[in-house]
Amino acid sequence: MPSRSRPPRSTTLSLSHDERWTLHHVLLHRIEQEETATDPTDVDSPPLELFQAFETIDGGAVRFTDPQLEAVQTTLASYQRSTDWWELERGALESLLEHVTNALEADRLPAD
Numbered sequence: 001m002p003s004r005s006r007p008p009r010s011t012t013l014s015l016s017h018d019e020r021w022t023l024h025h026v027l028l029h030r031i032e033q034e035e036t037a038t039d040p041t042d043v044d045s046p047p048l049e050l051f052q053a054f055e056t057i058d059g060g061a062v063r064f065t066d067p068q069l070e071a072v073q074t075t076l077a078s079y080q081r082s083t084d085w086w087e088l089e090r091g092a093l094e095s096l097l098e099h100v101t102n103a104l105e106a107d108r109l110p111a112d
Helices: 019-036 046-056 066-081 085-108
Strands: 010-012 063-065
Touching: 010 085, 019 046, 019 066, 019 085, 046 063, 046 066, 046 085, 063 066, 066 085
Parallel strands: none
Antiparallel strands: 010 063
């Protein structure tokens, strides 16, 4: 009997309007990095899950699968550590990173 793989768990993030906008902006910027780079071979392509997360937030939803949240977490952490113009967004990036990290950790807790 073939085993059926379960679909990845998904989580709804509770985000303010400003947090949604910031997340949308960060994901779009990351997706467009390859297109706007002077040398596109210097930029790794974003994972498929990041595109999916962008489509979710762009469509007005805030429910993400764990793989999408992991891709978002990696991207937010990278931007949060950045020393370029993202410095102005540091507080918002830290807040978003905390939301995503907490959501992933909550999904990994064993069920009672």
